[in-house]
Amino acid sequence: MAEQNIYILGIESSCDDTAAAVIHNGKMLSNVIANQKIHEAYGGVVPELASRAHQQNIVPVVDQALNRAKISKNDLNAIAFTRGPGLMGSLLVGTSFAKSLAYGLDIPLIEVNHMQAHILAHYIEEENYSKPPFPFLAMTISGGHTQIVEVDHYFEMTVIGETIDDAVGEAFDKSGKILGLGYPAGPEIDKLAKLGNPKAFKFTKPKVDGLNFSFSGLKTAILYFVQKETKINPDFIKENINDICASIQYTIIRILIDKLKLASKQTGIKHIAIGGGVSANSGIRQALKDGEQKFGWTTYVPKFEFTTDNAAMIAIVGYLKFLEGDFSAQDTTASARLKI
Numbered sequence: 001m002a003e004q005n006i007y008i009l010g011i012e013s014s015c016d017d018t019a020a021a022v023i024h025n026g027k028m029l030s031n032v033i034a035n036q037k038i039h040e041a042y043g044g045v046v047p048e049l050a051s052r053a054h055q056q057n058i059v060p061v062v063d064q065a066l067n068r069a070k071i072s073k074n075d076l077n078a079i080a081f082t083r084g085p086g087l088m089g090s091l092l093v094g095t096s097f098a099k100s101l102a103y104g105l106d107i108p109l110i111e112v113n114h115m116q117a118h119i120l121a122h123y124i125e126e127e128n129y130s131k132p133p134f135p136f137l138a139m140t141i142s143g144g145h146t147q148i149v150e151v152d153h154y155f156e157m158t159v160i161g162e163t164i165d166d167a168v169g170e171a172f173d174k175s176g177k178i179l180g181l182g183y184p185a186g187p188e189i190d191k192l193a194k195l196g197n198p199k200a201f202k203f204t205k206p207k208v209d210g211l212n213f214s215f216s217g218l219k220t221a222i223l224y225f226v227q228k229e230t231k232i233n234p235d236f237i238k239e240n241i242n243d244i245c246a247s248i249q250y251t252i253i254r255i256l257i258d259k260l261k262l263a264s265k266q267t268g269i270k271h272i273a274i275g276g277g278v279s280a281n282s283g284i285r286q287a288l289k290d291g292e293q294k295f296g297w298t299t300y301v302p303k304f305e306f307t308t309d310n311a312a313m314i315a316i317v318g319y320l321k322f323l324e325g326d327f328s329a330q331d332t333t334a335s336a337r338l339k340i
Contacts, residue, residue: 004025005025006024006025006077006319006322006323007022007023007024007029007069007071007075007076007077008022008023008024008076008077008078008079008080008110008315008316008318008319008322009021009022009062009065009066009073009076009078009079009080009101009315009318010022010023010080010081010112010311010312010313010314010315010316010317010318011058011062011079011080011081011082011094011097011098011311011314012081012082012094012114012117012309012310012311012313012314013054013058013081013082013086013090013091013093013094013095014082014084014085014086014087014090014091014094014114014309015045015050015086015087015090015143015144015309016035016045016050016053016090017033017034017035017308017309017310018033018034018053018054018057018058018061018094019031019032019033019034019061019309019310019311019314020032020058020061020062020064020065020311021065021310021311021312021314022065022066022068022069022071022315023124023312023315023316023318023319024069025125025319026123026124026125026316026319027124027125028124028125028312028316029068029069029070029071030064030065030066030067030068030069031065031305031310031311031312032061032064032065032068032311033061033308033309033310033311034053034057034060034061045087047087047088047089047090048089050087050089050090051087051089051090051092051093054090054093054094055093058093058094058097059097062097062101065311073101073105074105076105076107077107077108077322078102078107078108078109078110078318078322078327079098079101079102079105079107079108079109079110079318080098080110080111080112080314080315080317080318080319080321081094081095081097081098081099081109081110081111081112081314082094082095082112082114082117082314083095083111083112083113083328083332083333083338084113084114084334084335084336084337084338085113085114085115085144085145085335085336085337085338085339086114086144086336087336088334088336091334091335091336092334094334095332095333095334099330099332102330103330108322108328109327109328109329109330109332110317110318110321110322110326110327110328111328111332112314112317112318112321113317113338113339113340114309114314114338115140115145115147115149115340116155116157116317116340117313117314117316117317118138118140118142118275118276118313119138119140119149119151119157119273119275120154120313120316120317120320121275121302121306121310121312121313121316122273122275122300122302123154123316123320124306124312124313124316126303129303130300131300132151132271132273132298132300133271134151134152134153135150135151135152135267135269135271136151136269136271136272136273136300137149137150137151137260137263137264137267137269137271137272137273138151138157138272138273138274138275139256139260139272139273139274139275139279140274140275140276141167141168141169141256141274141275141276141277141278141279141284142167142168142169142276142277142278143167143169143170143173143184143277143278144167144169144170145162145163145167145276146162146163146167146168146169146213146215146256147159147161147162147163147340148160148161148162148211148259148260148263149340150263150267150269151273154320155320155321155326157340158340159339159340160211160263160266160267161210161211161212161213161259161263162212162213163212163213163214163215164208164212164213164214165214165215165216166214166215166216166219167215168213168215168252168256168278169184169186169276169277169278170215170219171215171218171219171252172184172185172186172189172248172252172278173185173186174219175189175222175248176188176189178219178222178223178226179226179241179244179245180237186277186278186281187280188245189245189248189249190249190281190282190283192241192242192245192246193242193245193246193248193249193250193283194246194282195242195246196241196242196243196244196245196246196247197242197243197246197247198246198247198249198250199247199250200240200243200246200247201225201243201244201247202247203218203221203222203225203247203248203251204217204218204221205218205251205254205255205258206218206255210262211259211262211263211266213255213256213259215252215255218251218252218255222248226244249281249283250283253283253284253287256284256287257287257288257291260272260291261291261295264295264297270295270296270297270298271297271298272288272291272297272298272299272300273299273300273301273302274288274299274300274301274302275302275306275307276307277307277308277309278307279301279302280304280307280308285301288301289301
């Protein structure tokens, strides 16, 4: 079946980015994303505004994806879409559109778990890129999720560790807000951290048993630290912003890597992959590569365009499910809290 010309359209609308992509036999032909800048003014995603923007963007984004792939909608073999998890209003737009398009074209509909897609993005056909062999450990890190997943096959995944409060992306954003940085703060902290001393200020790592994470205590510690120092010196943030960002990022990376080390030790698995928006962070990427020398890991880091919410990862899952004949019914509904 893999030798056939299989075209899958992927649609992603889980949060604030409307995306569409076309995969042909596992290879990406197009990957179009419409970003929603409106949320920056509010310091976070406003769900109602996000769903309205999806309604405006979804038709032109899908049209662009097909045009860039140089195919028509009649060439498609199936429509893959994000069923969840995510913002319900946003998910409903993508789900409804995908169901309608699949019904109109009389082709299969394929539901996709957003978090599985971040992991399976590693299986998009790319030159000079090695795919992780089974079993491997995947760390999914984003604004809404922080998980360690044991992956035994494409659709055989077990969450063995996850955050009990804030996700790592929230830790970056909330720290950035304390420092007066814009939203999203993660990229800005990453940029400033490169100019600072990561050991200038010490923040205590939260003590969480096993493979689970906690970031709310770290956020509180940073808040109290900044409040204390600015009382002494009102210009403390301005004068030390690079060192503060470097120290925050260093602490977060240590938390993530320490949990990965424990997971690798407990499972005996040394193939480690990352995914999700925060995997674009340069410090995390470098720490993972350093793990190859320090811990004997083999690591897999996705291309930047496959880290944020994108439709290519939805389409590759659709392709893999298409090969297995795993299709969805027209009465499928969106699920905001869908689990792996």
